[in-house]
Amino acid sequence: MIREIKAEKIKDTVKRLLLQANYEIGTDVLRELGLSLKREESATGKSVLQQIIDNHRIARQDRIAMCQDTGMVVLFVSLGQEAIITGGDFTEAVNQGVKEAYTEGYLRKSVVEDPLFGRKNTGDNTPAVIHLELVPGDRIKIQVMAKGFGSENMSRGKMLLPSAGVQGVTDFVIETVQKAGPNPCPPLVIGVGIGGTLDMAARLAKISLLREIGCPNGDIHYAALEKELKERVNELGIGPAGLGGRITALAVNVEYYPTHIAGLPVVVNINCHAARHAAAEI
């Protein structure tokens, strides 16, 4: 049975989620920041973590952006194959939701029309980057991210040889975080995508940033890899805001997909402590 979903409803949902994401950090991020405050040994690191926690509290209370960089909008949309969108164009509805959220919510507009020539600001933070997949059912699940570019700029991908194995992946992740230093605004949430093709690995890395902190990968090998990577990253000593300390990562999340016999793609997508995302099903 086909279920009708109005484009207007999609627009309103995107708008609501983006305001929520920019004003209210997730409870999982807040919880991990609190635990990190207890674990951090550096006095400066502790002070930075406390300031980040206070900043998130003020943003939530006063309904203001938690960071001046309110990000480029990324959406992951799971569209039920028994749902039909009526009353308008899906992409237009999404971008109208972005426009209204960023205009009415006083969020910085950070998107330029052409990445190379002119770089003129679009003026309303559109367009969003939209990832769409078809799933069973008659509902639409929308997950939004407001992705800051201090951290996006520090992300990297590499096509490893299969023989590089776990060691090669680990070395690449650690090298990426080390090179990034203070630039991505630590403490970080680090997304790692392994397998598929280059583009699939990048997509997986981004998807992994949506996972709740404290929920390891369901596969025991990947869960162990996440734990090992987090420990190794936190031994780098970069610390909160890059001022030194134990807490460089709040989480390392890994997602994987089957790949070709000749390859081992890996992408590291870094997110900052303003790890903003929100989700709804309509």
Ligand code: SF4
């Ligand atoms: S990387 Fe994150 S915390 Fe740093 S400026 Fe950008 S959005 Fe803000």
